[in-house]
Amino acid sequence: MACYAAFVSLAQVLDQILDHDQHAIVLHEQQQIKSLHENVILLSTFLEDFPGEAGNLEARITIAANEAEDIIEYHILDEISPEYEISPDYETSHEIGHHNWRRLYGELQKVIKEIDSIMKEVVQIKSCNKSKDLMSTHNSSSSFSSRIASSCREIVVGLDKDLLEIKSQLCGDSSALQIIPIVGMGGIGKTTLARYAYDDPLTLHHFDVCAWVTVSQNYQVRSILLDLLRSIEASSEERYKWMVDELLVRVYKYLKGRRYLIVMDDMWNTNVWDDVRRIFPDDCNGSRIIITTRELDVASYVDSLSHPYLMHLMDVDQSWGLLKEKVFGGENCPRQLEKIGKLIADNCRGLPLAIVVIAGVLSKVNQVQESWENIARNVNEAVNTSGEQFSKILSLSYTHLPHHLRPCFLYMGGFPEDSVINASKLIKLWAAEGFLKANGSKHPEEVAEEYLEDLDKRSLVLVTHKRSNGKIKAVKMHDLLRDLCIRIARDEKFLHVTNEFSSSSCEVIGNSRRLSICSRIWGDFSHIEGSPMRTILHFHHRAFNSWKHFRLLRVLDVMTVTLGSYPCHMDELFHLRYLALTFEGKKKSNEFVVPGSLSKLQNLQTLIIRLEYSPGSLYLPFEIWRMRQLRHLIVFDGCLPDPSEGTCEQILENVHTLSHVKRFTCSQRMLEMVPNIKKLGIIYSIRDIDKTGWSKYCLNNLVHLQKLEKLSFYVGPHDYSQSNLSHNLAFPVTLKKLTLSGCGLSWKDMTIVGLLPNLEVLKLRRNACRGLEWETNEGEFCRLKVLVIDRVDPCNWITESSHFPILECLLLRGCHKLREIPYGIGKIQTLQLIELDSCDSFIVELAKRIQEEVESFGNDLQLRL
Structure with a gap:
């Protein structure tokens, strides 16, 4: 429950x-x-x-x-x-x-x-129960958990032979386009096998282009093409305006003449192949396409000449090997647990997903025989009960979840199948729902991060992206686990999910406390005024307008639907804590003015608004300064009103995030209104700067934001060539992450950045700096761990290892003018990764030499191409 x-x-x-x-x-x-x-x-x-x-x-x-x-x-x-x-x-x-x-x-x-x-x-x-140790099966050994958390090596137990065979097909001599179908039941490890092969350094080196796209049951061709473009091309806002045929041509032209590897994960039916087959050129110089599917018919339809790679359930030894590796990492299993551990592994009937999930349960109980025997009885009972065995085994993962994690886990079933779930969004939603219990001095977001990490350690989510500081950035959920969430959530009236394969009556929807709309809903919901509905997550492109009948709503996410005007009944949703909207701007100016009545939503914590097309301008009302509960204000191309032009009774001391704001003026009064801000994203247009100059925006006052940790600073368009920005800009010493884009700073100005004492992540994107030479100095970048140079072109980069003493990751993308990677980079003892994307071949060769030299001294350096 x-x-x-x-x-x-x-x-x-x-x-x-x-x-x-x-x-x-x-x-x-x-x-x-x-x-x-x-x-x-x-x-x-x-x-x-x-x-x-x-x-x-x-x-x-x-x-x-x-x-x-x-x-x-x-x-x-x-x-x-x-x-x-x-x-x-x-x-x-x-x-x-x-x-x-x-x-x-x-x-x-x-x-x-x-x-x-x-x-x-x-x-x-x-x-x-006073005399009993009630927590014996739920408390975790701290040393044991730390081993699990610290284990970062890849686990390929049971897939070694499969991996070698797939890799040999990928990098074989055949110059013809080859399709490699991987077929097997859900949870058997198709995606895992494909991912290991895809991420292998030999694979990445062999192909010019590598792209991964997940195909859901409710797939859209346009979404697939956009995912492919995101994988193979630099980011571009223009592509989101293109029709399907334009996207098809774009992908085809990019792939033509290149050796490419495309993975199409979780293909359910043959229609997908019919829709996208024409994007793959035949003159492909040894290109490969991997398709994972549960249906042998799909594999045969895609290429009747290819031989599908059929995955089988694990045998007893493989099952125990995988369970032992997931639970104990590189350490030995205690002798008293070995017999019962093998029995648990055997009862999982060879399904890798079931084994991994049960390992997640075992990783959280004490390493004593009694605790493991209890788990073994539960698994055995699930296996011997008629019905879907694997579903019952997976249900144990929910049964053994602590109560505080159960709603968070079930909630994730509301996201569409195969979707990548942004951790930041998920955390804001959990907070708005009221799932997070106060924990001393920790902010709700910090508590939620711990919850998500715990779900990861229990193998209930798959981490797809990590932040530069090691925290989780995005996750996915296996479809079998999502099905489990949907079933339990529906039975408990906790959450109802609509999809193309189920009907949803007014009564069912009205009795549920949360609704996830993944397909169009029909029906008259006007008679369910008294519904206890607290949440509507809208993922379908067709509008569901009946949400106005749910007066107790706390969460309303309708970003997938474009609204022509601000809904008049929105003001009645007093209990709203999370609101996400998309508006259609005026046809000529692409502008939208949000009315002052927005401030009636006095409980709002997170407000996310965007225009359908960018660039444009959203104008927020002056009344925004009266919304005291706001924590996260994300307004794509939004303009904040000047707080000095009216009466603001109180400061917004709860605001931690202010993102994607246009023409942000750092006046003293403005910064007084948001004194505790931690994350700031600001956007300026060259047209505005040419008219007024930088001094109008008072950017020197940024230094007074003493709690600011993340700053994203964007100037557009990117061909900006002249700037006095450096004379009007100062950063607070609290900054941990800084992203600069289009600023046109000189490389000498980077000394200002280099001397920031707490800076851990620096991202220099398109035209952030200009000039032929970047020379760093002793004492700079003392805490920098991640450096990204993305389409910023110094010809000469002069540096020493002591200038980046604890650098861990260097990413170079599209640096076509760069003549070399400084030799000193290879001498940084903490360096773990060099990643190159769209760089010239001689830069790649230099990176390989650095890797060889580092490894000759016994250190590990990963090179990702």
């Missing part, structure tokens, strides 16, 4: 009303609501500390918490409705406030009695 989420969310709602409205609550009711709040906290702690003991109480707990939350939030909506704004007189309004709270307390009586009853049973459970 996801009852833990219901109680944590209810606790947050009670926190809000006790903090905000105590003046309106008479003493008796105040004490009763405080008592309810204390019981809620105690119950959520009980669920966390005694995960296996709630039993039949879980359903009662969930119902009670949801009912209490609904009553309170409907009460708040009634309070803010116009008919309650009766009198400006304090005495009268105060009396009305008392009456309202007495009414709320009366409505809560039934729920309070139920929670009191549950508390009595909880006390009995605790008393009966």
Whole structure:
């Protein structure tokens, strides 16, 4: 059950009303609501500390918490409705406030009695189990977990022979276009095998172009082509405006004459191949296409002459080898656990995904025989029960999840199949949902990052991208695990997912607390005004306009739908915490003005707005400065109003993210309004600079943002050649990550950047700097770990290893004028990776020599081409 989420969310709602409205609550009711709040906290702690003991109480707990939350939030909506704004007189309004709270307390009586009853049973459970170690199967050994976390070597157990065979086909002598179908059931390791072959350094060196695209059941040709272009070409906004035929031609022309490797992962039907076959040139000089599929018919249809590579279930030895490797890494399995471990592996019936998931469960229990025997009994029971064995085995991963991770795991089932889930977005959504329990001085985002890392360690998500600081940037979910999430979430009325293969009645949707729209919905939903719906995630391109009927919404993500105007009923969604919208700008100017009524959404934490096409301008209202709960303001090409032009009663001390803002003016008043900002992304147009100069934007004041950690600074267009920007720009010493693009700075100006004491990541993108020579100095870049030089062209780069003393990663992309990689780079002891993309062949050869020299001294240096 996801009852833990219901109680944590209810606790947050009670926190809000006790903090905000105590003046309106008479003493008796105040004490009763405080008592309810204390019981809620105690119950959520009980669920966390005694995960296996709630039993039949879980359903009662969930119902009670949801009912209490609904009553309170409907009460708040009634309070803010116009008919309650009766009198400006304090005495009268105060009396009305008392009456309202007495009414709320009366409505809560039934729920309070139920929670009191549950508390009595909880006390009995605790008393009966006082002498037992209830956490034996859920606590993890810290040293054991650290080994799992620190193990970064690739695990190819059971796939060694398969990998060699696939690689030999990829890099074989045949000059003809070869298609290599990998066929097998879900969870057997098709994608894993393809990924190992794709990422192999020999493979990357052999092909001129490598691209990976995932094909979902609800695929769109345009999305596939855009994914291919993102893999093989530099980023371009123009491509998003092209029609399918234009994209087909573009991909074809790019691949023609090159030796390419394309992986089309998880192809379900033959229609996909019919739609994209013409993009692959036949005069391909030994190009290869890998297709992974569950259907042998698909493999035969794609190329009847090719011999599909059929993957089989693992044998007993392979199963135990994979389980042991995933749980213990390079260390030995304790002798007392070996017999029971082999039994667990054998009961997974040779399915790699099941083995990996069970390994994730084992990695979180104590390394004692009793704990492992308990897991073995569960696995054995799942295998011997009629029905889908693998599904039941995978269900154990949910059963053994701590309560605080269950809602986070189920929630991910709401994202479309095979989608790459941005960690930053996911974390904001979890926070808005109320899943995150306060943890001392940690911000909600930090708590959520720990949750996501824990799901990764349990092998319940696949990390697709990592940030330069090692944190998770994006994840995917295996479709079998997603199916598990959808099934459990539907049964618990936690989340309902629509897709092309299921019908969704008004009753089903109305009774669910969350809705993920992955296909078009038909029906009249006007009669479900009283629905408890809290979330709508909209991934379909067709509009679902009935969300106006769900008055308790906290999350509304409709970015896939283009709105012609600001919805008039949006202001009624007082409880919204997360809002993501796309607007259609005016046809001539491509501009959109957001109305001041937006500020009625006083609970909003995350606001994401963009125009359908860029470039354009979004104009936010002055009232944005009155939205005190805002934490993340992401407005693509958005312009903020000048706070000095009106009355701003309070600063927005909660704002941590301000991103994609156009013409941002760092006036003293502006920075006073967002003093705690951590992430800032700002955009300037050369046309604006030519008119006013840089001094207007007061960029020297950036130095006063003493909590700023990430700054992205973009100037466009990229052919900007003359700038006095350096005389009008100063950075705060707190910066950890800096991205510069189009700034036209001289290389000598980089000394300002090099002396930043906390800078860990520096990304220099197109025309960030200009000039023939970049010479660094002693004492610069003392903490820099990641350096990206992307289409910035110094001819000579003069540096020493001591100038980048702890550099770990160097990425060079499209540096066609660069004459060499400095010899000193190879002497940096901490260097782990050099990545080259679209660089000349002699630069590649220099990188290989550096790699050979580094490895001759016994150090590892990965070269990614």
